[in-house]
Amino acid sequence: MYLRKLILHNFKNYEEQHLDFIPGINCLVGENGAGKTNLLDAIHVLSLTKSAFNPVDSQNIRKGLGYYAVNGQFETGGTTEEVICGFQIGKSKSVKLNKVEYDKLSLHIGKFPLVLIAPNDSDLIREGNEVRRKFLDGIIAQHDAAYLNDLIRYNHFLKQRNALLKNFNETRVRDLDLLFPYDKNLKELAAAIYSKRVSFFNQFIPFFNQHYAHVSGNKEEVNIQYKSQVEDEDFPSLFHSFLEKDIYQQRTNAGIHKDEIVFEIEDMPLKKFGSQGQQKSFAISLKLAQYDCLHAIMGKKPLLLLDDVFDKLDDLRIKHLLGLMAENHFGQIFLTDARPERTASLLESVETEKKIFNVINGVVKVNEP
Amino acid sequence: MEFSSKLIETAVTEISKLPGIGKKTALRLALHLLKSEQFQTEQLANALVKLRNEIVYCEKCFNISDDNICGICSSIKRDKNILCIVEDIRDILAIENTGQYTGLYHVLGGVISPIEGVGPEQLNISALVQRVQTEPVKEIIFALSPTMEGDTTTYYISKKIKALDIKTSSIARGIPIGGDLEYTDEITLGRSILTRTNYTTE
Protein backbone atom coordinates (compact mmCIF):
# COMPACT_ATOMS: atom_id res chain seq x y z
CA MET A 1 0.00 0.00 0.00
CA TYR A 2 1.26 3.48 -0.81
CA LEU A 3 -0.02 7.00 -1.38
CA ARG A 4 0.45 7.88 -5.04
CA LYS A 5 -1.24 11.24 -5.30
CA LEU A 6 -2.12 14.02 -2.90
CA ILE A 7 -4.19 17.08 -3.76
CA LEU A 8 -4.74 19.89 -1.28
CA HIS A 9 -7.25 22.71 -1.43
CA ASN A 10 -6.99 25.47 1.17
CA PHE A 11 -5.40 23.13 3.70
CA LYS A 12 -3.33 25.12 6.23
CA ASN A 13 -0.86 27.27 4.26
CA TYR A 14 -1.58 25.60 0.89
CA GLU A 15 -3.90 27.07 -1.71
CA GLU A 16 -3.92 24.35 -4.33
CA GLN A 17 -1.20 21.72 -4.47
CA HIS A 18 -0.86 18.51 -6.50
CA LEU A 19 1.81 16.03 -5.48
CA ASP A 20 2.93 12.70 -6.96
CA PHE A 21 4.69 10.44 -4.51
CA ILE A 22 6.85 7.36 -4.99
CA PRO A 23 6.51 4.11 -3.02
CA GLY A 24 9.99 4.67 -1.53
CA ILE A 25 11.29 7.63 0.45
CA ASN A 26 9.67 11.03 -0.13
CA CYS A 27 11.83 13.83 1.26
CA LEU A 28 10.14 17.14 1.98
CA VAL A 29 12.84 19.75 2.45
CA GLY A 30 12.68 23.48 3.02
CA GLU A 31 12.97 26.16 5.66
CA ASN A 32 11.10 25.99 8.94
CA GLY A 33 7.61 27.38 8.57
CA ALA A 34 7.47 26.71 4.82
CA GLY A 35 4.80 24.03 5.28
CA LYS A 36 6.64 20.68 5.33
CA THR A 37 4.87 19.40 8.42
CA ASN A 38 1.53 20.56 7.00
CA LEU A 39 2.00 18.07 4.16
CA LEU A 40 2.54 15.27 6.67
CA ASP A 41 -0.55 16.47 8.49
CA ALA A 42 -2.62 16.30 5.29
CA ILE A 43 -1.57 12.65 4.95
CA HIS A 44 -2.52 12.14 8.59
CA VAL A 45 -5.98 13.55 7.80
CA LEU A 46 -6.39 11.11 4.90
CA SER A 47 -5.49 8.15 7.07
CA LEU A 48 -7.06 9.02 10.42
CA THR A 49 -9.68 11.66 9.42
CA LYS A 50 -8.10 14.31 11.64
CA SER A 51 -5.05 16.49 12.04
CA ALA A 52 -2.22 15.21 14.21
CA PHE A 53 -1.56 18.67 15.58
CA ASN A 54 -4.78 20.66 15.70
CA PRO A 55 -8.14 19.06 16.49
CA VAL A 56 -10.02 22.27 15.58
CA ASP A 57 -10.77 21.82 11.90
CA SER A 58 -11.76 25.42 11.23
CA GLN A 59 -8.19 26.37 12.16
CA ASN A 60 -6.81 23.99 9.55
CA ILE A 61 -8.37 26.01 6.75
CA ARG A 62 -6.18 28.45 4.83
CA LYS A 63 -6.62 31.91 6.36
CA GLY A 64 -9.79 33.75 5.43
CA LEU A 65 -11.39 30.89 3.48
CA GLY A 66 -14.44 28.73 4.17
CA TYR A 67 -13.35 25.15 3.50
CA TYR A 68 -10.51 22.71 2.97
CA ALA A 69 -10.32 19.51 0.97
CA VAL A 70 -7.65 16.82 1.03
CA ASN A 71 -7.76 14.25 -1.72
CA GLY A 72 -5.54 11.17 -1.88
CA GLN A 73 -5.11 8.18 -4.14
CA PHE A 74 -3.76 5.03 -2.56
CA GLU A 75 -2.41 2.05 -4.49
CA THR A 76 -3.29 -1.19 -2.76
CA GLY A 77 -2.35 -4.43 -4.46
CA GLY A 78 -3.17 -3.31 -8.00
CA THR A 79 -6.25 -1.21 -7.30
CA THR A 80 -6.50 2.53 -6.78
CA GLU A 81 -8.54 3.78 -3.84
CA GLU A 82 -9.54 7.40 -3.56
CA VAL A 83 -10.06 9.16 -0.24
CA ILE A 84 -11.52 12.65 -0.02
CA CYS A 85 -11.66 14.45 3.28
CA GLY A 86 -13.48 17.76 3.27
CA PHE A 87 -14.43 20.27 5.88
CA GLN A 88 -16.60 23.35 5.42
CA ILE A 89 -17.24 25.86 8.20
CA GLY A 90 -20.66 25.30 9.74
CA LYS A 91 -20.93 21.75 8.41
CA SER A 92 -19.66 18.47 9.73
CA LYS A 93 -16.56 16.90 8.25
CA SER A 94 -17.10 14.43 5.45
CA VAL A 95 -14.85 11.54 4.45
CA LYS A 96 -15.45 9.61 1.25
CA LEU A 97 -13.86 6.38 0.10
CA ASN A 98 -14.20 5.88 -3.65
CA LYS A 99 -16.90 8.57 -3.77
CA VAL A 100 -19.03 6.93 -1.05
CA GLU A 101 -19.40 8.96 2.11
CA TYR A 102 -19.01 7.22 5.49
CA ASP A 103 -21.93 7.40 7.94
CA LYS A 104 -19.43 7.62 10.76
CA LEU A 105 -15.84 8.87 10.45
CA SER A 106 -14.66 6.08 12.74
CA LEU A 107 -15.44 3.54 10.01
CA HIS A 108 -12.51 4.90 8.00
CA ILE A 109 -9.93 4.36 10.76
CA GLY A 110 -7.59 1.50 9.89
CA LYS A 111 -8.21 1.45 6.14
CA PHE A 112 -4.81 3.08 5.49
CA PRO A 113 -2.70 2.64 8.63
CA LEU A 114 -0.10 5.24 9.50
CA VAL A 115 2.62 5.89 12.06
CA LEU A 116 3.93 9.39 12.76
CA ILE A 117 7.24 9.99 14.49
CA ALA A 118 7.41 13.63 15.56
CA PRO A 119 9.31 15.87 18.00
CA ASN A 120 6.35 15.97 20.39
CA ASP A 121 6.57 12.19 20.94
CA SER A 122 8.39 13.04 24.17
CA ASP A 123 4.92 14.04 25.48
CA LEU A 124 4.30 10.29 25.79
CA ILE A 125 6.85 10.24 28.57
CA ARG A 126 6.47 13.69 30.08
CA GLU A 127 2.69 14.03 30.10
CA GLY A 128 0.06 12.15 32.09
CA ASN A 129 -1.62 8.81 31.58
CA GLU A 130 -4.27 10.32 29.36
CA VAL A 131 -1.71 10.92 26.60
CA ARG A 132 -0.42 7.35 26.90
CA ARG A 133 -3.94 5.89 26.84
CA LYS A 134 -4.63 7.89 23.71
CA PHE A 135 -1.49 6.47 22.08
CA LEU A 136 -2.52 2.95 23.05
CA ASP A 137 -6.12 3.45 21.86
CA GLY A 138 -4.88 4.96 18.60
CA ILE A 139 -2.91 1.82 17.78
CA ILE A 140 -5.59 -0.70 18.73
CA ALA A 141 -8.34 1.29 17.00
CA GLN A 142 -6.41 1.22 13.73
CA HIS A 143 -6.70 -2.56 13.55
CA ASP A 144 -9.76 -3.34 15.68
CA ALA A 145 -12.97 -1.53 14.74
CA ALA A 146 -14.92 -3.27 17.53
CA TYR A 147 -12.47 -1.87 20.08
CA LEU A 148 -12.99 1.65 18.77
CA ASN A 149 -16.74 1.16 18.89
CA ASP A 150 -16.56 -0.10 22.49
CA LEU A 151 -14.40 2.86 23.42
CA ILE A 152 -16.78 5.39 21.87
CA ARG A 153 -19.70 3.76 23.69
CA TYR A 154 -17.77 3.66 26.96
CA ASN A 155 -16.92 7.36 26.78
CA HIS A 156 -20.49 8.25 25.92
CA PHE A 157 -21.97 6.25 28.81
CA LEU A 158 -19.32 7.75 31.10
CA LYS A 159 -20.36 11.27 30.10
CA GLN A 160 -24.03 10.42 30.69
CA ARG A 161 -23.26 8.84 34.06
CA ASN A 162 -21.23 11.85 35.18
CA ALA A 163 -24.05 14.18 34.12
CA LEU A 164 -26.42 12.04 36.17
CA LEU A 165 -24.12 12.12 39.20
CA LYS A 166 -24.10 15.90 38.95
CA ASN A 167 -27.88 15.85 38.83
CA PHE A 168 -28.03 13.59 41.94
CA ASN A 169 -25.66 15.92 43.72
CA GLU A 170 -27.58 19.08 42.86
CA THR A 171 -31.14 17.82 43.39
CA ARG A 172 -30.29 15.57 46.35
CA VAL A 173 -32.63 13.02 44.77
CA ARG A 174 -31.18 9.64 43.89
CA ASP A 175 -32.96 7.30 41.57
CA LEU A 176 -30.54 4.39 41.66
CA ASP A 177 -32.53 2.53 39.02
CA LEU A 178 -31.45 5.29 36.67
CA LEU A 179 -27.79 4.68 37.45
CA PHE A 180 -28.17 0.99 36.79
CA PRO A 181 -28.10 0.92 32.96
CA TYR A 182 -24.98 3.11 32.89
CA ASP A 183 -23.21 1.02 35.51
CA LYS A 184 -24.05 -2.19 33.72
CA ASN A 185 -22.81 -0.95 30.34
CA LEU A 186 -19.69 0.66 31.78
CA LYS A 187 -18.71 -2.51 33.65
CA GLU A 188 -19.25 -4.72 30.61
CA LEU A 189 -17.41 -2.39 28.23
CA ALA A 190 -14.57 -1.87 30.72
CA ALA A 191 -14.00 -5.62 30.87
CA ALA A 192 -13.92 -5.90 27.07
CA ILE A 193 -11.58 -2.93 26.64
CA TYR A 194 -9.30 -4.11 29.43
CA SER A 195 -8.83 -7.57 27.98
CA LYS A 196 -7.97 -6.10 24.57
CA ARG A 197 -5.47 -3.71 26.14
CA VAL A 198 -3.81 -6.61 27.96
CA SER A 199 -3.48 -8.74 24.86
CA PHE A 200 -2.24 -5.73 22.93
CA PHE A 201 0.59 -5.15 25.40
CA ASN A 202 1.54 -8.82 25.15
CA GLN A 203 2.19 -8.28 21.46
CA PHE A 204 3.60 -4.79 21.73
CA ILE A 205 6.21 -5.18 24.45
CA PRO A 206 8.50 -7.69 22.67
CA PHE A 207 8.68 -5.34 19.65
CA PHE A 208 9.41 -2.45 21.97
CA ASN A 209 12.18 -4.29 23.84
CA GLN A 210 13.85 -5.22 20.58
CA HIS A 211 14.01 -1.64 19.37
CA TYR A 212 15.06 -0.25 22.72
CA ALA A 213 17.90 -2.74 22.97
CA HIS A 214 19.11 -1.60 19.54
CA VAL A 215 18.98 2.14 20.10
CA SER A 216 20.46 1.96 23.58
CA GLY A 217 23.11 -0.62 22.79
CA ASN A 218 21.63 -3.08 25.32
CA LYS A 219 22.83 -0.92 28.19
CA GLU A 220 19.88 -0.69 30.55
CA GLU A 221 16.74 -2.54 31.43
CA VAL A 222 13.42 -0.89 30.65
CA ASN A 223 9.89 -1.84 31.45
CA ILE A 224 6.33 -0.98 30.47
CA GLN A 225 3.70 -1.63 33.10
CA TYR A 226 -0.01 -1.59 32.48
CA LYS A 227 -2.17 -1.13 35.57
CA SER A 228 -5.94 -1.17 35.61
CA GLN A 229 -8.57 -1.30 38.33
CA VAL A 230 -10.36 -3.79 36.09
CA GLU A 231 -7.68 -6.43 36.76
CA ASP A 232 -9.16 -6.70 40.24
CA GLU A 233 -11.17 -9.93 40.27
CA ASP A 234 -14.01 -8.12 41.94
CA PHE A 235 -14.04 -5.00 39.83
CA PRO A 236 -17.85 -4.73 39.94
CA SER A 237 -17.75 -4.40 43.75
CA LEU A 238 -14.93 -1.89 43.51
CA PHE A 239 -16.95 0.10 41.00
CA HIS A 240 -19.95 0.23 43.31
CA SER A 241 -17.90 0.97 46.42
CA PHE A 242 -17.15 4.41 44.98
CA LEU A 243 -20.80 5.44 44.72
CA GLU A 244 -20.77 8.02 47.54
CA LYS A 245 -17.47 9.48 46.34
CA ASP A 246 -18.76 9.48 42.76
CA ILE A 247 -21.84 11.49 43.70
CA TYR A 248 -19.84 13.87 45.90
CA GLN A 249 -17.24 14.52 43.18
CA GLN A 250 -19.74 14.31 40.34
CA ARG A 251 -17.54 11.97 38.39
CA THR A 252 -16.87 8.25 38.05
CA ASN A 253 -13.84 7.05 39.99
CA ALA A 254 -13.43 3.52 38.69
CA GLY A 255 -13.00 2.24 35.16
CA ILE A 256 -10.64 1.99 32.23
CA HIS A 257 -10.51 5.77 31.97
CA LYS A 258 -8.26 5.52 35.05
CA ASP A 259 -5.85 2.98 33.54
CA GLU A 260 -2.17 3.73 34.04
CA ILE A 261 0.70 3.02 31.70
CA VAL A 262 3.98 3.31 33.56
CA PHE A 263 7.40 3.51 31.92
CA GLU A 264 10.37 2.36 33.99
CA ILE A 265 14.11 2.29 33.66
CA GLU A 266 16.05 0.01 36.02
CA ASP A 267 12.79 -0.30 38.00
CA MET A 268 12.55 3.47 38.51
CA PRO A 269 10.09 5.90 36.87
CA LEU A 270 11.53 6.97 33.53
CA LYS A 271 10.08 10.47 33.75
CA LYS A 272 12.12 11.22 36.87
CA PHE A 273 15.16 9.03 36.55
CA GLY A 274 15.78 8.64 32.82
CA SER A 275 18.30 10.89 31.07
CA GLN A 276 17.14 12.93 28.11
CA GLY A 277 18.80 10.48 25.74
CA GLN A 278 17.12 7.52 27.44
CA GLN A 279 13.75 9.25 27.20
CA LYS A 280 14.28 9.87 23.49
CA SER A 281 15.27 6.24 22.96
CA PHE A 282 12.15 5.20 24.80
CA ALA A 283 9.89 7.44 22.74
CA ILE A 284 11.21 6.34 19.36
CA SER A 285 11.13 2.68 20.42
CA LEU A 286 7.45 3.11 21.31
CA LYS A 287 6.76 4.46 17.83
CA LEU A 288 8.77 1.79 16.03
CA ALA A 289 6.99 -0.88 18.07
CA GLN A 290 3.70 0.73 17.03
CA TYR A 291 4.83 0.33 13.42
CA ASP A 292 5.81 -3.33 13.85
CA CYS A 293 2.62 -4.12 15.73
CA LEU A 294 0.34 -2.65 13.08
CA HIS A 295 2.36 -4.36 10.36
CA ALA A 296 2.19 -7.74 12.09
CA ILE A 297 -1.51 -7.55 12.88
CA MET A 298 -2.80 -5.97 9.67
CA GLY A 299 -0.45 -7.70 7.26
CA LYS A 300 0.40 -4.45 5.50
CA LYS A 301 3.07 -1.88 6.11
CA PRO A 302 1.72 1.41 7.48
CA LEU A 303 2.79 4.72 5.97
CA LEU A 304 5.66 6.11 8.02
CA LEU A 305 5.84 9.87 8.59
CA LEU A 306 9.10 11.19 10.05
CA ASP A 307 8.82 14.80 11.13
CA ASP A 308 12.15 16.50 11.65
CA VAL A 309 13.77 13.38 13.13
CA PHE A 310 17.26 14.07 11.75
CA ASP A 311 17.33 17.30 13.71
CA LYS A 312 15.81 16.02 16.93
CA LEU A 313 17.42 12.59 17.29
CA ASP A 314 21.07 11.89 17.93
CA ASP A 315 23.47 9.65 16.08
CA LEU A 316 22.73 6.31 17.74
CA ARG A 317 19.00 6.60 17.16
CA ILE A 318 19.38 7.94 13.62
CA LYS A 319 21.72 5.05 12.87
CA HIS A 320 19.11 2.54 14.03
CA LEU A 321 16.44 4.22 11.92
CA LEU A 322 18.66 4.33 8.81
CA GLY A 323 19.62 0.72 9.38
CA LEU A 324 15.94 -0.26 9.36
CA MET A 325 15.41 1.79 6.18
CA ALA A 326 18.36 0.14 4.49
CA GLU A 327 17.07 -3.37 5.20
CA ASN A 328 13.62 -2.41 3.83
CA HIS A 329 11.92 -2.73 7.17
CA PHE A 330 9.44 0.00 6.18
CA GLY A 331 7.16 0.64 3.24
CA GLN A 332 6.47 4.15 2.00
CA ILE A 333 8.19 6.92 3.97
CA PHE A 334 7.62 10.68 4.14
CA LEU A 335 10.26 12.72 5.93
CA THR A 336 10.83 16.40 6.54
CA ASP A 337 14.12 18.17 7.04
CA ALA A 338 15.14 21.83 7.04
CA ARG A 339 18.61 20.90 5.76
CA PRO A 340 18.52 19.15 2.37
CA GLU A 341 22.25 18.41 2.38
CA ARG A 342 21.97 16.54 5.67
CA THR A 343 19.09 14.42 4.35
CA ALA A 344 21.06 13.66 1.18
CA SER A 345 24.19 12.55 3.02
CA LEU A 346 22.36 10.52 5.66
CA LEU A 347 20.27 8.69 3.08
CA GLU A 348 23.30 7.90 0.91
CA SER A 349 23.64 4.48 2.49
CA VAL A 350 19.97 3.65 1.82
CA GLU A 351 19.39 2.21 -1.62
CA THR A 352 15.63 2.69 -1.71
CA GLU A 353 14.32 5.08 -4.39
CA LYS A 354 14.09 8.69 -3.16
CA LYS A 355 12.28 11.77 -4.39
CA ILE A 356 13.05 15.29 -3.20
CA PHE A 357 10.31 17.90 -2.81
CA ASN A 358 11.35 21.52 -2.16
CA VAL A 359 8.80 23.30 -0.01
CA ILE A 360 8.93 27.08 -0.30
CA ASN A 361 6.28 29.09 1.49
CA GLY A 362 3.27 26.87 0.77
CA VAL A 363 4.37 25.85 -2.72
CA VAL A 364 6.11 22.58 -3.56
CA LYS A 365 8.65 22.13 -6.37
CA VAL A 366 10.13 18.82 -7.41
CA ASN A 367 13.86 18.42 -8.10
CA GLU A 368 14.27 17.34 -11.69
CA PRO A 369 16.69 14.41 -11.72
CA MET B 1 -29.85 40.21 5.87
CA GLU B 2 -30.99 43.87 5.92
CA PHE B 3 -34.71 44.52 5.46
CA SER B 4 -36.43 47.73 4.48
CA SER B 5 -39.37 46.79 6.69
CA LYS B 6 -39.46 45.80 10.33
CA LEU B 7 -42.63 43.78 9.60
CA ILE B 8 -40.84 41.59 7.06
CA GLU B 9 -37.88 41.19 9.38
CA THR B 10 -40.05 39.99 12.27
CA ALA B 11 -41.94 37.56 10.05
CA VAL B 12 -38.70 36.16 8.56
CA THR B 13 -37.17 35.77 12.03
CA GLU B 14 -40.20 33.87 13.29
CA ILE B 15 -40.54 31.60 10.24
CA SER B 16 -36.82 30.78 10.25
CA LYS B 17 -37.14 29.43 13.81
CA LEU B 18 -38.89 26.39 12.32
CA PRO B 19 -36.67 23.33 11.88
CA GLY B 20 -35.01 23.01 8.47
CA ILE B 21 -35.84 26.55 7.41
CA GLY B 22 -33.10 29.13 6.90
CA LYS B 23 -33.40 32.88 6.50
CA LYS B 24 -33.53 32.66 2.68
CA THR B 25 -36.40 30.17 2.64
CA ALA B 26 -38.19 32.15 5.33
CA LEU B 27 -37.99 35.28 3.18
CA ARG B 28 -39.30 33.38 0.16
CA LEU B 29 -42.27 32.10 2.18
CA ALA B 30 -43.04 35.53 3.61
CA LEU B 31 -42.97 37.14 0.16
CA HIS B 32 -45.13 34.32 -1.18
CA LEU B 33 -47.77 35.05 1.47
CA LEU B 34 -47.70 38.76 0.63
CA LYS B 35 -48.23 38.00 -3.04
CA SER B 36 -51.16 35.61 -2.52
CA GLU B 37 -54.66 36.62 -1.46
CA GLN B 38 -55.08 37.99 2.03
CA PHE B 39 -57.56 35.30 3.14
CA GLN B 40 -54.97 32.59 2.57
CA THR B 41 -52.58 34.10 5.11
CA GLU B 42 -55.47 34.53 7.54
CA GLN B 43 -56.48 30.89 7.11
CA LEU B 44 -52.92 29.76 7.79
CA ALA B 45 -52.56 31.98 10.84
CA ASN B 46 -55.92 30.84 12.21
CA ALA B 47 -55.10 27.20 11.67
CA LEU B 48 -51.84 27.57 13.57
CA VAL B 49 -53.40 29.47 16.47
CA LYS B 50 -56.28 26.99 16.63
CA LEU B 51 -53.82 24.08 16.55
CA ARG B 52 -51.96 25.53 19.47
CA ASN B 53 -55.02 26.47 21.53
CA GLU B 54 -57.23 23.51 20.95
CA ILE B 55 -54.87 20.58 20.58
CA VAL B 56 -55.22 18.00 23.29
CA TYR B 57 -52.88 15.21 24.27
CA CYS B 58 -54.60 11.94 25.00
CA GLU B 59 -54.80 11.48 28.75
CA LYS B 60 -53.90 7.83 28.48
CA CYS B 61 -51.22 7.59 25.80
CA PHE B 62 -50.14 11.22 25.14
CA ASN B 63 -50.91 10.93 21.44
CA ILE B 64 -52.15 14.10 19.73
CA SER B 65 -55.91 14.07 19.88
CA ASP B 66 -59.08 16.11 19.41
CA ASP B 67 -60.64 14.75 22.57
CA ASN B 68 -59.38 13.82 26.03
CA ILE B 69 -59.01 10.23 24.90
CA CYS B 70 -57.60 9.63 21.42
CA GLY B 71 -59.15 7.58 18.63
CA ILE B 72 -56.77 4.67 19.17
CA CYS B 73 -57.33 4.41 22.93
CA SER B 74 -61.12 4.65 22.56
CA SER B 75 -61.41 2.20 19.65
CA ILE B 76 -63.07 -1.10 20.53
CA LYS B 77 -61.07 -2.83 17.80
CA ARG B 78 -57.71 -2.30 19.53
CA ASP B 79 -56.14 -4.98 21.71
CA LYS B 80 -55.94 -3.46 25.20
CA ASN B 81 -53.49 -6.13 26.39
CA ILE B 82 -50.56 -4.86 24.33
CA LEU B 83 -48.79 -1.55 24.76
CA CYS B 84 -46.15 -0.19 22.39
CA ILE B 85 -43.75 2.38 23.89
CA VAL B 86 -42.57 5.06 21.45
CA GLU B 87 -40.58 8.28 21.64
CA ASP B 88 -42.91 10.61 19.84
CA ILE B 89 -46.05 10.90 17.76
CA ARG B 90 -44.26 10.38 14.45
CA ASP B 91 -43.43 6.86 15.58
CA ILE B 92 -47.15 6.12 16.02
CA LEU B 93 -47.82 7.29 12.47
CA ALA B 94 -45.00 5.08 11.15
CA ILE B 95 -46.22 1.99 13.00
CA GLU B 96 -49.89 2.63 12.11
CA ASN B 97 -48.89 2.79 8.44
CA THR B 98 -47.61 -0.78 8.61
CA GLY B 99 -51.11 -2.04 9.44
CA GLN B 100 -49.44 -4.82 11.47
CA TYR B 101 -50.15 -3.56 14.94
CA THR B 102 -53.50 -3.58 16.70
CA GLY B 103 -52.50 -2.81 20.29
CA LEU B 104 -52.28 0.53 22.13
CA TYR B 105 -49.43 3.04 22.43
CA HIS B 106 -47.67 5.11 25.03
CA VAL B 107 -45.74 8.22 23.94
CA LEU B 108 -42.75 9.04 26.17
CA GLY B 109 -41.91 12.38 24.60
CA GLY B 110 -38.20 11.57 24.28
CA VAL B 111 -35.50 9.36 25.79
CA ILE B 112 -33.44 9.65 28.97
CA SER B 113 -30.27 11.71 28.47
CA PRO B 114 -28.74 13.36 31.57
CA ILE B 115 -26.31 15.34 29.36
CA GLU B 116 -29.27 17.12 27.82
CA GLY B 117 -31.05 17.41 31.17
CA VAL B 118 -33.69 14.84 30.25
CA GLY B 119 -34.56 12.52 33.12
CA PRO B 120 -37.63 10.35 33.81
CA GLU B 121 -39.46 13.41 35.22
CA GLN B 122 -39.28 15.15 31.86
CA LEU B 123 -40.87 12.14 30.16
CA ASN B 124 -44.24 10.40 30.51
CA ILE B 125 -42.71 7.53 32.48
CA SER B 126 -44.50 7.70 35.84
CA ALA B 127 -47.79 7.93 33.92
CA LEU B 128 -46.76 4.76 32.11
CA VAL B 129 -45.95 2.90 35.33
CA GLN B 130 -49.32 3.94 36.74
CA ARG B 131 -51.10 2.99 33.55
CA VAL B 132 -49.80 -0.58 33.43
CA GLN B 133 -50.93 -1.05 37.02
CA THR B 134 -54.48 0.08 36.37
CA GLU B 135 -55.07 -1.23 32.86
CA PRO B 136 -55.14 -4.88 31.70
CA VAL B 137 -51.72 -4.68 30.04
CA LYS B 138 -50.10 -8.08 29.52
CA GLU B 139 -47.34 -7.20 27.08
CA ILE B 140 -45.14 -4.19 26.46
CA ILE B 141 -43.25 -3.65 23.22
CA PHE B 142 -40.39 -1.16 23.28
CA ALA B 143 -39.98 0.64 19.95
CA LEU B 144 -37.38 3.23 20.98
CA SER B 145 -34.50 4.30 18.73
CA PRO B 146 -31.54 1.90 18.65
CA THR B 147 -29.20 4.39 20.34
CA MET B 148 -27.46 4.25 23.70
CA GLU B 149 -30.13 6.61 25.07
CA GLY B 150 -32.95 4.48 23.66
CA ASP B 151 -31.41 1.37 25.25
CA THR B 152 -30.95 3.12 28.59
CA THR B 153 -34.59 4.21 28.60
CA THR B 154 -35.83 0.73 27.71
CA TYR B 155 -33.71 -0.69 30.48
CA TYR B 156 -34.90 1.84 33.06
CA ILE B 157 -38.58 1.30 32.33
CA SER B 158 -38.16 -2.48 32.36
CA LYS B 159 -36.68 -2.24 35.84
CA LYS B 160 -39.53 -0.03 37.03
CA ILE B 161 -42.18 -2.54 35.98
CA LYS B 162 -40.23 -5.67 36.73
CA ALA B 163 -42.33 -6.60 39.75
CA LEU B 164 -45.50 -6.65 37.66
CA ASP B 165 -46.30 -9.71 35.66
CA ILE B 166 -45.86 -8.21 32.22
CA LYS B 167 -44.12 -9.67 29.20
CA THR B 168 -41.66 -7.23 27.66
CA SER B 169 -40.13 -7.30 24.20
CA SER B 170 -38.26 -4.93 21.93
CA ILE B 171 -38.67 -4.67 18.18
CA ALA B 172 -35.93 -6.31 16.12
CA ARG B 173 -33.05 -4.16 15.01
CA GLY B 174 -33.77 -4.33 11.31
CA ILE B 175 -33.90 -0.57 11.50
CA PRO B 176 -31.02 1.16 9.71
CA ILE B 177 -28.42 2.74 11.97
CA GLY B 178 -29.15 6.38 12.66
CA GLY B 179 -32.60 5.98 11.17
CA ASP B 180 -35.69 7.04 13.00
CA LEU B 181 -38.71 4.79 12.95
CA GLU B 182 -40.20 7.44 10.71
CA TYR B 183 -37.79 6.64 7.90
CA THR B 184 -37.84 2.88 8.21
CA ASP B 185 -39.75 1.35 5.36
CA GLU B 186 -43.11 -0.05 6.30
CA ILE B 187 -42.39 -3.67 5.44
CA THR B 188 -39.24 -3.79 7.61
CA LEU B 189 -41.03 -2.14 10.48
CA GLY B 190 -44.11 -4.35 10.15
CA ARG B 191 -41.91 -7.43 10.15
CA SER B 192 -39.93 -6.25 13.15
CA ILE B 193 -43.12 -5.80 15.15
CA LEU B 194 -44.11 -9.38 14.35
CA THR B 195 -40.65 -10.78 15.14
CA ARG B 196 -40.06 -8.76 18.31
CA THR B 197 -37.75 -10.42 20.77
CA ASN B 198 -38.20 -10.92 24.48
CA TYR B 199 -36.49 -8.31 26.58
CA THR B 200 -34.86 -9.01 29.91
CA THR B 201 -32.85 -6.87 32.32
CA GLU B 202 -30.76 -9.82 33.48
Ligand SMILES: [Zn+2]
Ligand atom coordinates in the same frame (compact mmCIF):
# COMPACT_ATOMS: atom_id res chain seq x y z
ZN1 LIG C 1 -54.58 7.56 23.46
